[in-house]
Amino acid sequence: EQREGELHILTVLALSHEVVPRALAAFHARHPDVQVTIDALHSPQIxxxxxLQEADLGFVFTAPAHPSLVQETLAQGRMACVAPRGMLAAPLVRSGAVRLADLVHTPVVRLPGNDPLGAMLNLACREADVGLTAAFTVQTYHAALALAHHGLGVALVDACTAASADRSRVDVLALEPCMPVPVKVLRMANRPASLLADAMARCMQDAVVQTLAPTGLA
Structure with a gap:
């Protein structure tokens, strides 16, 4: 059971770099005496x-339905393309958007097929009849972003990850057609509502909106 003054949250790694710290800053300002534990895990582990009631809240992009859990969408993001400066044609960069077909002859940093966003991209490629050149396959979205920063390929990542991009080294474009990436909160269905958990969920909601607003990828 949750003890008064403690909160245990789980998050996918992609949200732990920009969104969770922003949410924690707002939460801590309102609840300075609450001890918060954060674990970054993959969605199935969350x-x-x-x-198993080992935590109070989980923050994910997508998760399978579970009879013991309820899901709430906090905000809607989308997939983005992060390209090393000069790798994509200037008119394409100026347009602010890119299609999968535009990347056919470009080295791409792929996500594994068992990753929810990786699976979504694979399906989109099949539906568009597009074959991408996978220069590298990585396990995390920020690893993909790091390779883009070093000029090794184009990273196809969620907008929250793209928000961390160094715009002096990479170009950030919307991936078209839009592939929605919701940010969801998971919690126990049969546990009484916790004021602290509710407050943290709202802080996360605000943090996602604040993170995405400057990117133009909301």
């Missing part, structure tokens, strides 16, 4: 831990 679902399992919450189902």
């Amino acid at each position: 679902v399992s831990a919450l189902a």
